Amino acid sequence: xxxxxxxxxxxxxxxxxxxxxxxxxxxxxxxxxxxxxxxxxxxxxxxxxxxxxxxxxxxxxxxxxxxxxxxxxxxxxxxxxxxxxxxxxxxxxxxxxxxxxxxxxxxxxxxxxxxxxxxxxxxxxxxxxxxxxxxxxxxxxxxxxxxxxxxxxxxxxxxxxxxxxxxxxxxxxxxxxxxxxxxxxxxxxxxxxxxxxxxxxxxxxxxxxxxxxxxxxxxxxxxxxxxxxxxxxxxxx
Numbered sequence: 001x002x003x004x005x006x007x008x009x010x011x012x013x014x015x016x017x018x019x020x021x022x023x024x025x026x027x028x029x030x031x032x033x034x035x036x037x038x039x040x041x042x043x044x045x046x047x048x049x050x051x052x053x054x055x056x057x058x059x060x061x062x063x064x065x066x067x068x069x070x071x072x073x074x075x076x077x078x079x080x081x082x083x084x085x086x087x088x089x090x091x092x093x094x095x096x097x098x099x100x101x102x103x104x105x106x107x108x109x110x111x112x113x114x115x116x117x118x119x120x121x122x123x124x125x126x127x128x129x130x131x132x133x134x135x136x137x138x139x140x141x142x143x144x145x146x147x148x149x150x151x152x153x154x155x156x157x158x159x160x161x162x163x164x165x166x167x168x169x170x171x172x173x174x175x176x177x178x179x180x181x182x183x184x185x186x187x188x189x190x191x192x193x194x195x196x197x198x199x200x201x202x203x204x205x206x207x208x209x210x211x212x213x214x215x216x217x218x219x220x221x222x223x224x225x226x227x228x229x230x231x232x233x234x235x236x237x
Contacts, residue, residue, distance in 0.1 A: 006035035007056070008042055013192030015048035016185075022057030027065035028104055033078035040085055049199060050192040051089070052184055053112055054096040060121075061105025079104075080217055083136050086111045087143075087207075087217070090200040092191060096184035097121045097162065098177065106153075107136035110144060113203060115170060116184040117162035118177035123170075129157040138220040143208050145170065 005028075007018040017039050019026040043051055055061055069075075086093060095101075095112035100122040109115055109123055117123075125141075127134035134154055141150035149168050153160060165171035175183045191199060 004035065005029050005032040006039045008039045010043060010046045010048060011189065011192075013047065014050040014052065014188045015043035015046065016052045016054060016188075017043060019055040019061055021065070022055070022059070024065055025059045025062035025099075026055035026057070026105070027062045029065050029068050030075040033075050033082050037078060037082045037085055040082070040089065044089070044091060048091055048192075049196070050092045050094065050188045052094050052096060052188045053108060054181065054184065055098060058181075059099040060095070060097050060101045061108055062100065063103035063105045079136070080221070083107070083111060083139065084217055090203070092199045092203060094184050094188050096180050097123065097165075097171070098180045100124070103127055103132075103134070104136070107134075107140060110137060110140040110170070114172040114187075115165065116173045116175060116180055116187065117165050117171040118180045119162050119174060120177050121162040121165075121180070122159045123153075123165055124157070124159045125153040126157045126159075128155060133221070135220040136217070139216045142216055142220070 002020070005019070005021055007016075007020045009016040009018070017036065019028070019032070021027060021029065021032075040051070092114065093112040095109045095115045097109050097115055097117040098121060099118070101109040102124045103126055106123050106125050125134055125137045127137070138150075138154060141154060145153075145168075149170070152158075152168075160168075162171060162174055166174040173183060173187075
C-alpha cells in the first residue's frame with residue numbers, strides 16, 4: 001500500500017481525492033496540503049466534473065497530526081492555497097463525512113459544495129477551546145452559513161452530529177453510517193453524467209461573492225485577538 005498522504009482515482013467524468021493516512025485517522029501531515037493541491041489539479045486536468053473528497057478506511061479526517069506539526073508552519077501557504085483552489089474549482093465537490101471531521105478536517109468538509117453525512121458522524125470546529133484561531137473554518141462559514149449557525153460551530157466549539165448538520169443545512173444528505181461512501185459515489189457518478197457545463201455554470205452563479213470585495217482567506221487570518229498557538233489536540237467536552 002502506498003504511503004502517499006493523498007490518493008486520486010479518475011472515473012468516467014468524476015474523480016476521488018482521498019486522504020490516505022488511515023492509521024492516523026487521516027490526520028493531515030505537513031506534506032498533505034501540497035499533495036491535495038496536486039491531486040485536485042490532476043483530477044481537473046483529467047476531465048473530472050465532480051470530485052468526491054473522502055478519507056481512506058472509513059474515517060474522513062481527524063484534523064492536524066499534531067505530533068508532526070510542532071515547531072513549524074511552512075505548510076500554511078499550501079493549506080491556504082488549497083482552500084483557494086477549492087473556492088475557484090469549477091468541479092462540484094462532494095464530501096463523504098464518515099465518523100468525524102475535526103478542526104482542519106472540518107474545514108475540508110465545510111469547503112465541499114455538497115456534504116453526505118453519516119447519521120452518527122461528528123463535525124467539530126473546536127479551535128476556540130484550545131486557544132487557536134480557525135481561519136479556514138471561519139472562511140467557509142462566512143461564505144456558506146448564516147452568522148447564527150457559524151457562531152454555534154466556531155464559538156460553541158462543540159461536536160455537531162450529522163443530524164444537526166443536516167437540520168442546519170450544512171449537510172446535503174443524511175444516511176446510515178455504513179452507507180455514506182456508497183451514497184456519495186453513486187451521487188458523484190450520476191451527476192457527472194449530466195450535460196457538460198451544467199454543474200459548473202450553476203455553481204458559479206450560486207457562489208457567494210467574497211465579503212467587501214476582498215479575500216476572505218486573507219481576512220480571517222488577521223483578526224483582532226487572533227492567537228498564534230501551536231496545533232494541539234481538540235479539547236474534550
